[in-house]
Amino acid sequence: MSKAERKQSVIVISSEVARGSVGGRAGTFVLQRMGFPVWWAPTVALPWHPGHGPAARMTPSHENFKAFLGDLATAPWLGEVGAVMSGYLGDSRQAAPIARLVDAVRAKNPDAIYLCDPIIGDAKGLFQPAEIAAAIRDDLLPRADIATPNRFELGWLSDKALKDNEEIADAGRALGVLETIVTSAPAGEGRIGSLLVEPKMASLFSHIAYPSVPHGTGDLLAALYLGNRLGGKLPEPALTRSLSATEALIRLGRAMGADEMPLVAGQALFETPPGGSVTVETAGRPT
Numbered sequence: 001m002s003k004a005e006r007k008q009s010v011i012v013i014s015s016e017v018a019r020g021s022v023g024g025r026a027g028t029f030v031l032q033r034m035g036f037p038v039w040w041a042p043t044v045a046l047p048w049h050p051g052h053g054p055a056a057r058m059t060p061s062h063e064n065f066k067a068f069l070g071d072l073a074t075a076p077w078l079g080e081v082g083a084v085m086s087g088y089l090g091d092s093r094q095a096a097p098i099a100r101l102v103d104a105v106r107a108k109n110p111d112a113i114y115l116c117d118p119i120i121g122d123a124k125g126l127f128q129p130a131e132i133a134a135a136i137r138d139d140l141l142p143r144a145d146i147a148t149p150n151r152f153e154l155g156w157l158s159d160k161a162l163k164d165n166e167e168i169a170d171a172g173r174a175l176g177v178l179e180t181i182v183t184s185a186p187a188g189e190g191r192i193g194s195l196l197v198e199p200k201m202a203s204l205f206s207h208i209a210y211p212s213v214p215h216g217t218g219d220l221l222a223a224l225y226l227g228n229r230l231g232g233k234l235p236e237p238a239l240t241r242s243l244s245a246t247e248a249l250i251r252l253g254r255a256m257g258a259d260e261m262p263l264v265a266g267q268a269l270f271e272t273p274p275g276g277s278v279t280v281e282t283a284g285r286p287t
Contacts, residue, residue: 008082008230009037011072011105013098014117014219015088016042021263022049022216023088030223031085033267036230039081041069044090049215049260050127059090069097073104081105083113085226086140087219089128095135102143113229116144116177117222121152123184133157146229147177148222151184165195165204165283172197179235181225183218194221195283196239204283205239207247207276214253216261221246224270240280245272 010031015023023046028038043065045058060068072078084102089095105112118141120126120133137157141147155162158171165185172180172195180197187193187206196203224245228238248269253262 007036008109009039009077009080010083010085010226010230011039011041011081011101013041013069013084013086013101014043014119015090016045017048018046019048020215020260022219022260026216026219026261026263027085027087027223029263029267030220030270031227033270034224034227034231036083036227037080039072041072043088043094051215052259057090062091062093065091065094066097069101073101078105079108081112082109083115083226083230085115085117085222087117087222088119089132089136092129092131092135095132095139099139099143102140113145113226114143115146115148115222115226116140117148117218118153118157119218121156122150123152125152126156141175141177144175144177146179146181146226147172147175148181148183148218148225150218151182154180154182165193165202168195169197169202169283172202173199181221181239183221191277194239194243196235198235202283203236203239203280205243205278205280207243207278210250210254212254213250214258214261216263217246217250220249220261220263227270236280237274240274240278241272243278244274244276245269247276247278248272251276 012024012027028040031038047055086098102114118136120128162168168182182195185193185195191206192209193204193206224242249266252266
């Protein structure tokens with residue numbers, strides 16, 4: 001493969017679990033399977049997904065984390081990097097070194113993409129300290145090209161109650177991010193939505209709402225979407241493919257009785273063509 005044909009590297013910054021397929025473990029595996037070299041920076045180490053119950057956690061010291069990302073920011077290979085993706089943080093002070101790394105990547109490659117997945121809470125409320133949520137809001141989201149909050153997270157970040165897709169679209173645009181994918185958007189009975197919010201339009205993608213799904217759907221969707229965008233697909237086809245693959249993995253995981261997304265068993269599904277029960281329609285208030 002010639003230099004011109006090589007895919008650009010992606011820096012993944014998120015949690016690491018010993019057992020499971022969530023956080024940075026999902027991001028790195030999915031992107032590598034899609035052909036992208038990955039630089040990997042863990043924010044915290046956990047035995048398993050917190051949804052399985054309390055467990056110990058190892059968070060790098062602030063000085064070590066800052067130095068680690070500082071080395072990446074001055075690495076002689078930084079020009080290879082075409083994207084940065086950040087997710088679950090272990091400390092609010094991690095946001096500033098991540099922001100500096102994103103700035104350094106863009107200084108080398110102005111076309112680099114930054115995807116911020118603000119993993120701070122769910123329908124039950126914040127599961128991260130408010131200090132971490134505020135650091136993501138203040139230091140990371142202003143730099144993002146793509147954001148992937150769920151409906152609760154967008155409500156917290158925008159300090160608004162989001163009753164319908166028009167309000168979700170307005171709040172998504174207020175973030176100032178070019179592409180915001182809001183998961184858990186209203187989509188009608190028996191369906192679950194992902195609202196793609198762009199500066200002048202919003203599109204509602206939906207698929208069947210399964211009564212239970214394995215852990216890791218959000219991490220999977222964010223990585224798939226970034227991989228598809230880096231592969232040259234426009235936002236709407238990129239999200240259609242990403243959701244089709246995510247739904248295919250959900251069905252496989254349910255059939256297997258898995259409590260985590262079956263990324264290894266289902267890796268051939270990462271590049272699933274559009275299909276399944278995924279549909280798309282125009283949504284939100286026109287601009």
